[in-house]
Amino acid sequence: MDVNNAFLQGDLYEDVYMELPHGFQRQWEYKVCKLLKSLYGLKQASRQWNIKLTEAFVKGILLTQRKYALQLISEVGLAGAKSISTPIELNQKLTTVEYNKHVGVNGDEELEDIGSYQKLIGKLLYLTITRPNLSFAVQVLSQFMQHPKQSHWDATLRVVRYVKVAPCLGILLGTWTIDTLSAYCDSDWASCPNTRRSVTWYVIKLGDSLLSWKSKKQQTVSQSSAEAEYRSLAAAAA
Structure with missing residues (x-):
């Protein structure tokens, strides 16, 4: 404006x-x-x-960060790389350095340049303002800001390659006649191998327009999948 x-x-x-x-x-x-x-x-x-x-204001306003997304892709050197259809690999378990030492896993070295990883995660977090489809992947990767490993860096570059599929993707705020407020929530159960805590995610919509969304690890360990779902429901209603 x-x-x-x-x-x-x-x-x-x-x-x-x-x-x-x-x-x-x-x-x-x-x-x-x-x-x-x-x-x-x-x-x-x-x-x-x-x-x-x-x-x-006929059809709506599209909130997009196309220029920022293309700049991010260019900065990390993936302008010529192939795009990928998912932001995170299916069933991939990313673990901490402490966890690897505890179970005796070797071969996944720590990054020497921690600042580059932290900077890239910060830029992806900013991109989630208009790209809620990145929230879960960025939430997972942001847990390793203190001691990132090579696997974490590779997974972060995968997210950037996913952004390359449709850099102009965003949120459409339309002039819908439907003004019903609706919320959707879900949860996994003990998906974090380091803490055994579950992850909550929810979206809130007004008509067909997305208003709010979140993907966050729960603060306590749930004893059952039903308890994890109830915690997710409480977070969405709060």
């Missing part, structure tokens, strides 16, 4: 007159101006701008 000039575009339906601003030369002593547009100083300026906006 053009913040500086937005309130200059509203049309006036009433006759409103104003004195000439200071600095203008007056040819006649009692000369005034008739306003054709609703200036930001008028009481009805916000209303008139809203009317002007809704006249052009």
